[in-house]
Amino acid sequence: MTQAMDFDGQTSCATADGVTQEVYALLAQANLCRIRGNWPDAIEKCMAAMRMDPQSVAAHGLLGDIYENKGCLDDAIQWYRMALDINPDSPADHQKLERLLIQKSRILDRTKPAAAPPSPVAAVAPPAEQKSGWVRDPFKTLRVTAFSSAALVLAIVIVAMLVSHSHGAGNAAQSQIATPPVVLTSDGLTPSNDDAHGGLSDVRETVDERLLTGMRGDSDLTGHDVSVTDVQSDPRSGRATVTILIAAKDSASLNRDTVAEAILRAAHSAMRLTDPASYTDFTVRVLIPSSSDASTASGAALAALADISRANQAVLDADIAQLTPAQRQQMLTHTWWAGSVLDTPIS
Known part of the structure; x- marks a missing residue:
């Protein structure tokens, strides 16, 4: 499906900058091919116009429109950015670039997997006989409490022994740990020495x-x-x-x-x-x-x-x-x- 393009505003600015009638004719033909969905001919005529006038903002913006109609959002964003490199004051290209960036962000948000809702846990009440049994036998309650306390003390002793052993083994192997290489990652950040010691620095280079x-x-x-x-x-x-x-x-x-x-x-x-x-x-x-x-x-x-x-x-x-x-x-x-x-x- 094609959309109407604000081609008149683009070309009028280009003509004021000295674009020849031949370039204007090529861009008009490219826009007609775009409306008809003939993407290869539309792109080729835009390229021909850019070979005659490499600084044509209209040609760059029209290529962005073509790729947007074609469904290639990344390519469209690149051409709009190049149009703004030539003329940063182009309001039409600013609006189109901002619209595509918002659209792409929404697409990425929709493709994120939704978190599974927590499964409800039904509360099960103890049987009436069991509950009344605890009340009728207080000595049973004391025996269970004593057993639980003894088990808790034993667990604390075992955990303390394990922590002491792992700490000693960690000190012995500390000298063998190699520092990982620093590479540029997709999130735009690189690990720093401050991060290894608790994140003392909040400054990151892009x-x-x-x-x-x-x-x-x-x-x-x-x-x-x-x-x-x-x-x-x-x-x-x-x-x-x-x-x-x-x-x-x-x-x-x-x-x-x-x-x-x-x-x-x-x-x-x-x-x-x-x-x-x-x-x-x-x-x-x-x-x-x-x-x-x-x-x-x-x-x-x-x-x-x-x-x-x-x-x-x-x-x-x-x-x-x-x-x-x-x-x-x-x-x-x-x-x-x-x-x-x-x-x-x-x-």
């Missing part, structure tokens, strides 16, 4: 901060003129999105092969720094500086966008430089290239 710091210190990236500008992770879907900046020494050194190699190196760095059980997919956004200062993301243009699965980590662990251009391209999925920046295809 996965994004730890991952961003780790990747910025990765010599495999800095040694190839690749810097990490941003990291966004979603433990619920097991995906991390990394934005990198390639500081090319000259425009001739930039082609789809060198950019694909940078994407693989960034994804490989993120794979090594995250928990394999929690993060299985990675999205890499590539920026290329358009100003004279190639060391900053100021004025940089979006050049490429691609996904890569952790299933390729074993190949990346070997040597990325030894891969052929075709092998690098085969590892990337949902690849998008900015035609105005990288026109040279991979043979």
Whole structure:
């Protein structure tokens, strides 16, 4: 089932920013395909419009609408976020992103298993004869009380002996206990020394901060003129999105092969720094500086966008430089290239 899209508001903003009539026509055709439920043609026409205008907020937002109508909420959320990266003041994309996040949260709440209600325990009253028997025989009550007291004293002595024995064994084996490795987990927290001693610190670093710091210190990236500008992770879907900046020494050194190699190196760095059980997919956004200062993301243009699965980590662990251009391209999925920046295809 398709829904009507507020496409007029999106395109009017894009036209004011200088989008050509050809881009507008492609987006209009993509929106028509979306309404008819023709998802492949709708996505392809949006991609064609983005190749002409990589900074088109309308194209990014329309892709979010397409994936939302298609039922792919995670993909729709990613495209709305990218639209807001380009224009943080877009109220329509803000509303759509907030609506999808609330919808996804409700879906997750509905899928949680409900706690089983406690089974009622019927109170059974003692038989009338037994109750009256206790009243008629007070000596029986004294005998039961004495027996219960003796059993309680014996139990206390046995527990004290067991505690004393286990304490001694624990001291003897304390030196053999190894400290577990610290890894990034899906809840965004890492264990600390304070936690091991009673939780003295309430401050926790998020996965994004730890991952961003780790990747910025990765010599495999800095040694190839690749810097990490941003990291966004979603433990619920097991995906991390990394934005990198390639500081090319000259425009001739930039082609789809060198950019694909940078994407693989960034994804490989993120794979090594995250928990394999929690993060299985990675999205890499590539920026290329358009100003004279190639060391900053100021004025940089979006050049490429691609996904890569952790299933390729074993190949990346070997040597990325030894891969052929075709092998690098085969590892990337949902690849998008900015035609105005990288026109040279991979043979």
